[in-house]
Amino acid sequence: MLTRIVGDRVYDFSHVVGGRNEVMGPVSLAPGFDGDMFAVITRIDRTCDVARFKVGNMAGEEDVISRMGERGESPGQFMWPSGITLDGESNVYVTDAWTDRVTVFSKDGELLRSFGESGNGEGQFRRPSGIAMDADGNLLVVDTHNHRVQKLSTDGRYISEWGVRGSGEGEFDSPWGITTDADGFIYIADHKNHRIQKFDARGEFVFAFGSQGSGNNEFDHPSDVAVDPDGDIYVCDWANHRVQAYDSDCNYLTTFIGDAQELSKWQVEYVRSNPDVYKARRRVYSLEPEWRFALPTAVAFDALNSRIMVADTQRWRIQIYNKLLDYSDPQFNI
Numbered sequence: 001m002l003t004r005i006v007g008d009r010v011y012d013f014s015h016v017v018g019g020r021n022e023v024m025g026p027v028s029l030a031p032g033f034d035g036d037m038f039a040v041i042t043r044i045d046r047t048c049d050v051a052r053f054k055v056g057n058m059a060g061e062e063d064v065i066s067r068m069g070e071r072g073e074s075p076g077q078f079m080w081p082s083g084i085t086l087d088g089e090s091n092v093y094v095t096d097a098w099t100d101r102v103t104v105f106s107k108d109g110e111l112l113r114s115f116g117e118s119g120n121g122e123g124q125f126r127r128p129s130g131i132a133m134d135a136d137g138n139l140l141v142v143d144t145h146n147h148r149v150q151k152l153s154t155d156g157r158y159i160s161e162w163g164v165r166g167s168g169e170g171e172f173d174s175p176w177g178i179t180t181d182a183d184g185f186i187y188i189a190d191h192k193n194h195r196i197q198k199f200d201a202r203g204e205f206v207f208a209f210g211s212q213g214s215g216n217n218e219f220d221h222p223s224d225v226a227v228d229p230d231g232d233i234y235v236c237d238w239a240n241h242r243v244q245a246y247d248s249d250c251n252y253l254t255t256f257i258g259d260a261q262e263l264s265k266w267q268v269e270y271v272r273s274n275p276d277v278y279k280a281r282r283r284v285y286s287l288e289p290e291w292r293f294a295l296p297t298a299v300a301f302d303a304l305n306s307r308i309m310v311a312d313t314q315r316w317r318i319q320i321y322n323k324l325l326d327y328s329d330p331q332f333n334i
Contacts, residue, residue: 002261006245006254009232010327013259014307015059018317019266026311026318028130028177028224030084030092031302032107036065037309038092039318040081047071048078050094052107055320057305060265068092068109073099076111083131083142083177087154093139095128102131102141102156115156120146122158130178130189130224135201140178140186147172149188149203162203167193170205177224177298181231189222189235196225196235209250214240216252226308228301228323234308236299241292243299243310258292258312260319267317293319 002013017037018026027040037055042048048071053064069078079098086092090107101116116125126145134140138159139152148163149172163172173192180186184201195210196219210219220239227233231248245253263271271278281287294314302309308321 002259004254005327009253010324011245011254011256011308012322012324012327014057014320014322016260016262016264016267016317016319017053017055017062018312018315019264019270024316025313026298026316027082027313028084028298029300029309029311029318030086031300031304031309032086033090033304035304036107037302037318038084038086038107039311040084040094042081048081050081050084050092050105052109055302055309055318059262062265066109068105068111069094069103075114076103076105078103082127082129085131085133085139087133088137091154093131093154095125095131095141097127097129097144100125100128102128102139102152104154113155115152122161123150123152123156125150129176132178132180132186134180134186135184140180142175142178142188144174144176144191147175149175149178149186151203160203162199169208170197170199170203172197177222177236179224179226181227182229187225187227187233189225191221191223194219194221196222196233207250209246210235216244216255217250219244223296224298224300224311226299226301228306228308229303234299234301236296236310238295238297241294241296243293243296243308256293256308256310256321258296258310258319259321260291260312260315260317261287264317290315 024043030038082097083095092105100118103114104112130142147165150161151159176191177189186199194212197208198206223238224236233246243256297313298311
C-alpha cells in the first residue's frame with residue numbers, strides 16, 4: 001500500500017535513496033537543518049564513513065555532497081561507527097562502538113575533536129551506539145554494554161547518567177537507539193528487553209511499551225526510535241523487518257514493511273551496468289521481496305520535509321515515506 005490513511009494521518013511512500021555503488025549500508029541517520037541528510041555508512045569490504053548527501057523530493061534528485069572519516073583507529077577514523085546526531089551549528093557527532101569514543105566533525109567534514117575511552121567510569125564507554133542532543137544542548141550517549149545512558153557536554157565533559165542492567169522500569173538490556181521529542185522527553189530502544197522506554201529530561205522513568213513478539217505492540221530487538229513534531233512515535237523493529245507507528249499515548253497506528261517498487265537512481269545504474277544482475281531480476285517470479293525492508297537499523301523523522309527516513313541497511317538504501325499534511329481524497333465523479 002503506497003498511500004495509507006490512518007485516522008487523520010496520511011502516509012505516502014515517496015522514493016528510495018541509495019545503492020551498492022553509492023550510499024551502501026546506512027546504519028544511522030541524522031536529517032540536517034537545511035535539507036541535507038547525514039548517514040553513517042558501512043560497506044561489504046568493511047570500510048566506513050559518514051556521508052552528507054542531498055535527498056531531494058523525488059527519485060533522481062539525490063546526490064552525495066561530501067564524506068567524512070574513514071576506517072581506522074586514528075583521530076577522525078572509525079572502526080564500527082554506530083550513531084549520529086547534529087548540534088545547533090550542524091556539527092556532526094558520531095559514536096564508534098569499537099574504539100569507545102565520540103568523534104566530532106564540522107558539517108563540511110573538518111575534524112574538530114574526539115572524546116571517550118573504554119571502561120565503565122564517568123565519560124567512558126563500552127560499545128556506545130545511539131546518540132542525541134537534549135533540549136539544553138547536551139549530548140545523550142547510549143552506553144550499550146554498560147546498560148546506561150550518559151549525559152555529556154558537547155566537549156565530552158561528564159554531567160550525569162542513568163540505567164543499570166535489568167528489565168525493570170528504567171533498567172536496560174543492551175539499549176541502542178535514542179531520540180528526544182519537542183517537549184524534551186527522551187525515548188530509548190531497549191534492544192534486548194524488546195521495548196521502548198520514555199524518560200523525562202532528568203532521566204526519570206515515564207513509561208514503557210512493547211514486549212517480544214511479531215504482532216502489533218510487539219518488537220523483536222528494536223534498534224531505533226524517532227518522534228515527529230505531532231508526538232507520533234516510530235519504532236525500528238529490527239528483527240521483524242518493519243517500522244511500527246504509534247501515537248503519543250502509545251496506541252498502535254500502522255506498520256511499514258517497505259514499498260520500494262522502483263529502484264533508486266544509483267540502483268538503476270548498478271543494474272544497467274551489470275548484465276548478469278539485469279538478467280537475474282528479469283527471471284524471478286516476483287520482485288516484491290525486493291520492495292521490503294531487510295533488518296532495518298534506524299529510523300529518523302525529517303521535520304523540515306515531514307517525512308520518515310528508514311535505513312534499510314541490508315538492502316543498501318534509505319526508504320522514504322511522506323507524512324502528508326494537506327491530503328484530499330481524489331474525486332472521480334467528474
